[in-house]
Amino acid sequence: MRLSGECHDRIQTDESELQRWIEEWERRYGPYFWYDEQDWAEHHKRIEAERAAAAKQQEREHIAKCLVKIVTNWHGQALTKKQARIIDQLVAHEKPTELLKKLFEIRMEDTGPFEDRNQTAIEDYIGAPHKG
Numbered sequence: 001m002r003l004s005g006e007c008h009d010r011i012q013t014d015e016s017e018l019q020r021w022i023e024e025w026e027r028r029y030g031p032y033f034w035y036d037e038q039d040w041a042e043h044h045k046r047i048e049a050e051r052a053a054a055a056k057q058q059e060r061e062h063i064a065k066c067l068v069k070i071v072t073n074w075h076g077q078a079l080t081k082k083q084a085r086i087i088d089q090l091v092a093h094e095k096p097t098e099l100l101k102k103l104f105e106i107r108m109e110d111t112g113p114f115e116d117r118n119q120t121a122i123e124d125y126i127g128a129p130h131k132g
Helices: 005-013 015-029 037-075 081-091 096-103 119-126
Strands: none
Touching: 005 015, 037 081
16 A cells, blocks of 8 residues: 555554554455565465475375284284384385384394294395395
């Protein structure tokens, strides 16, 4: 809103008048009435980033739920706290191969027979060499 110097000074020094004009401009033009092109560009960028983050979080939650089902079915029992924590780390973008090794307690340096009948299948899945 263009104002003369005198009106500008009067509005800026009287809080109640300033608030009255802010309320009027919000009523007329909406809550972002003072935004210029750069403000709008930043606003849209921020909203898009929030949407992308929400979508990524939803994807992580879905992956975690699937992994919980897989591990629960594989073990035939509920997850331990350690396994749940490892799955949380896995979906938080940590190195998946190392976490899968931890999750299934796979020891790559073992040279003896496998202690777990599923270990060979798991190692095949993560691409680790195995003896069999």
